[in-house]
Amino acid sequence: MRTFLLFLLYHLVVTPAGLLARLVRDPLSRRADANATTYWIPSDRRHR
């Protein structure tokens, strides 16, 4: 039963959330960027 609920959660919530997010911005920033000179993310005192 638990596996089934997780399955539903995964395909009905996690997957659409992931796909939607990737339309805007990949939460994992996977794409390489040939134009960028650096991949550094500057630090501020507060993290998201």
Added chain:
Amino acid sequence: MSDLVLGISAFYHDSAAALVADGVAVAAAQEERFTRKRHDAAFPSRAVQYCLDEAGVSFDDVSAVAYYEDPRLKFRRVLATFAGAAPTAFPFFRDAFPSWLARNGKRHTDRTVRRELQKLGRGRVPVVSVRRHHESHAASAFFPSPYESAAVLCVDGVGEWATTTLWHGRGTELTPLAELRFPHSLGMLYSAFTYFCGFKVDSGEYKLMGLAPYGRPRYADLIRDALIDIKPDGTFRLDLRRFEYLRGQTMTGSAFEKLFDGPRRDPEGDLTEREFDLAASVQQVTEEVMLRLARTARDRTGESTLCLAGGVALNCVANGKIIDAGIFDEVWVQPAAGDAGGALGAAQAVAMERGASRDHLGTGRDAMSGSLLGPAYDDDEIGAYLTANGIPHRRLDNGQLAEQVAERLADGKIVGWFQGRMEFGPRALGARSILGDPRDPRMQSAMNLKIKFRESFRPFAPAVLAEDAKDYFDLRQESPYMLVVARVAAAQQLEIPESGATGLDLLRVRRSTIPAVTHVDQSARVQTVDGRSNPPYHRLLAAFKARTGCPVLVNTSFNVRGEPIVRSPEEAYVCFMRTDIDVLAIGGFLLEKSEQPAWSEQSDWRTEIPLD
């Protein structure tokens, strides 16, 4: 009254506890040494108990407890990974998600830590503070270092989000400058190749590093084209389509098989030229990234000293390249550069906030006490153990130990050396070491096969008197914690006849006056020993030099392959009897193998200790 802060790392790998008094480490140990489970990730109850015992305190005397990771931030990264990898990673989600979601699950590790500490029944436990993973690494790298100010670089697999972080350390403050985030991780890249070459992730990486000199980096260009985009400043992104770790099950899959000529090597299968070449290739790429990051660190901070921590700082070959490149005047690597050191760093970060000062600055020394922060056993305890078990032994006078052991070493004997407080971090540093004569051409195979029972390609490492280091190694600075690789000095190298040997046959070629510790590329992972942190060890090296003219010894960790370094006299004796170690020098006692009763065990211990 000292202000005491206890730091904890737990639940991922290398659980540890560290106690800091007024900002200085006074006790630290990895849980694996107590439980005898290598890289033990379980809650470090025994390490905590040890730290409290060493200081003679209870939790009522401890002002603060710090945990080395932010579980709620980590959870957000885990969620982002599930979402980012969907819909193809259901098995990972199904297996991993519940433990995060559960009421007392991984999201609330800090509460779990407090509960576990309270269970020890040693007083009221303060609320547990969390410090971020990379902040813990950075603190462990900078605060105990000898530098008033320094650039700090931490590179590992991943903490919460950050995988690579750059900091500026000044006085008692650490300012974060920039970071790279999961899934882009140099540690993951190295672990992927570790896995693909048939070794265990998180413990086999240094085997891959040891394999690299046997190969040629013929895959390096392919790695740069297909797997990692490296910018001039050393920052990078991985092409995640070629890796499997976002789906959680393994590091690599069919993409690697297609790129690198076939399936992953079976863990106990034969090593082939492909693995040597893959190792050489990923090592070269790793060094390139680390060198570029080091230059960036200097440019961004203007500092002439660098502090390193994080699992990738255990790549001592890369560390050596950074030092050789002269980018910095000096580099200091936290001896417990991996996650165990996070316990220390978290405690130190909290201690600095509570107003601790770095009193050791200006002395030129660091504040790690030679990383000899674990339990010691005095001669009464050792004597009681030996007598109670009817173990034949000889008691020596204070002055005799170095002489007697040096004599046996010079005779080609292999010596188990158990003295003083146990080391904190992965390296044995002359407290729990197995020692041998490095000039003996048979020593490397003897030690590999008859002591460590391990793969024969793995080199051994030297300890050298600090004052004589420059005669034997091209090392620009000291290396007390054995985390730097340097070339053997030209004066010690031998002419190597062209033999056309490749691969493991390279092992048989004698290339220096200290063959047991010279790797096939004329390099060595050096420990420089001065008289200050470990006087008995220094005396031993000096006695060996007086006898033989050679100020170098093979220093390998006191354990068989797969088990953690020995902690107690009993563990030392068992290792001594299971192997071909000839002599055990434990505290003020000397034990000869020839005088020992026959050794037998109920079960075959070789099948019981999991292969690493």
